[in-house]
Amino acid sequence: MDSGPSVTVRGVSKTFGRVHALDDVDLTLTPGSLTALVGPSGCGKSTLLRMIAGLETVTDGSVLVDGEPPDVLRSRGDVAVAFQDANLLPWRTVTSNVALALKLAGRRPDPARVAALIRTVGLDGFESARPAQLSGGMRQRVAIARCLVTRPRLLLLDEPFGAVDELTRRRLNVELPPIWQQQPTTALLVTHSIPEAVLLADEIVVMSRRPGTVLATVPVALERPRRASQLHSAAFHALVDEVGDLLSVDRDAPAVAAGHGA
Ligand SMILES: Nc1ncnc2c1ncn2[C@@H]1O[C@H](COP(=O)(O)OP(=O)(O)O)[C@@H](O)[C@H]1O
Numbered sequence: 001m002d003s004g005p006s007v008t009v010r011g012v013s014k015t016f017g018r019v020h021a022l023d024d025v026d027l028t029l030t031p032g033s034l035t036a037l038v039g040p041s042g043c044g045k046s047t048l049l050r051m052i053a054g055l056e057t058v059t060d061g062s063v064l065v066d067g068e069p070p071d072v073l074r075s076r077g078d079v080a081v082a083f084q085d086a087n088l089l090p091w092r093t094v095t096s097n098v099a100l101a102l103k104l105a106g107r108r109p110d111p112a113r114v115a116a117l118i119r120t121v122g123l124d125g126f127e128s129a130r131p132a133q134l135s136g137g138m139r140q141r142v143a144i145a146r147c148l149v150t151r152p153r154l155l156l157l158d159e160p161f162g163a164v165d166e167l168t169r170r171r172l173n174v175e176l177p178p179i180w181q182q183q184p185t186t187a188l189l190v191t192h193s194i195p196e197a198v199l200l201a202d203e204i205v206v207m208s209r210r211p212g213t214v215l216a217t218v219p220v221a222l223e224r225p226r227r228a229s230q231l232h233s234a235a236f237h238a239l240v241d242e243v244g245d246l247l248s249v250d251r252d253a254p255a256v257a258a259g260h261g262a
Pocket residue numbers: 016019021039040041042043044045046047048210262
């Protein structure tokens with residue numbers, strides 16, 4: 001049975017000119033799982049996500065999606081990416097930005113699904129608005145709807161809720177995962193919020209400062225479906241503390257690679 005693609009990152013390093021962004025990264029995404037990626041700003045999270053999308057080359061090492069180069073899955077329209085900035089087409093309405101994703105992925109038009117997702121992300125009433133008429137958080141919500149509309153097998157979310165207000169973010173954290181969990185989807189979520197990582201993920205990968213490498217992988221064995229009420233459980237808080245400690249140990253350590261810098 002299909003449960004989403006596997007992703008295997010082995011010994012991946014990346015340099016941009018003199019900037020050593022990633023160093024010897026190993027990462028495995030299990031089919032059908034959601035992995036959260038946390039780490040200090042500038043440690044290469046977006047770069048790694050773009051490599052898995054097939055949008056960035058590696059300097060060293062390999063990235064395989066179902067055993068093939070990442071652009072193979074992408075060329076089939078099976079990958080969706082929400083970038084840090086929403087990247088909407090400014091001249092298109094909310095509805096046509098979302099609908100365009102279906103067309104680009106080679107899928108049939110599905111106005112009912114487009115409308116339903118726009119409602120789910122809380123943008124009913126804004127269907128005909130253009131991106132310039134929306135707040136940053138609203139634009140990000142359009143980008144999320146655009147990602148989910150194609151039922152991607154690989155879902156790559158780069159701080160998708162960064163500009164979304166806290167209350168909406170909490171609601172989306174609970175309401176969105178069931179949408180992609182209805183179909184076989186492997187997901188990677190970059191986030192700055194440790195509670196969000198714990199609430200959503202099956203596994204949390206903690207990265208070091210630049211050059212980014214994997215410090216630890218923390219399994220999240222909380223019951224699914226996840227509910228907002230779990231935010232108050234002792235198990236939840238223990239995981240938040242564990243990930244927070246891993247990040248702050250790295251912050252307090254002496255710089256590993258003095259001289260690397262932008
Ligand atoms: N296209 C690029 N050209 C040059 N440097 C880049 C490019 N993309 C990223 N970098 C650098 O690589 C490092 C990692 O960036 P990024 O992956 O965006 O980190 P993060 O998403 O963890 O904040 C940063 O120092 C950034 O400036």
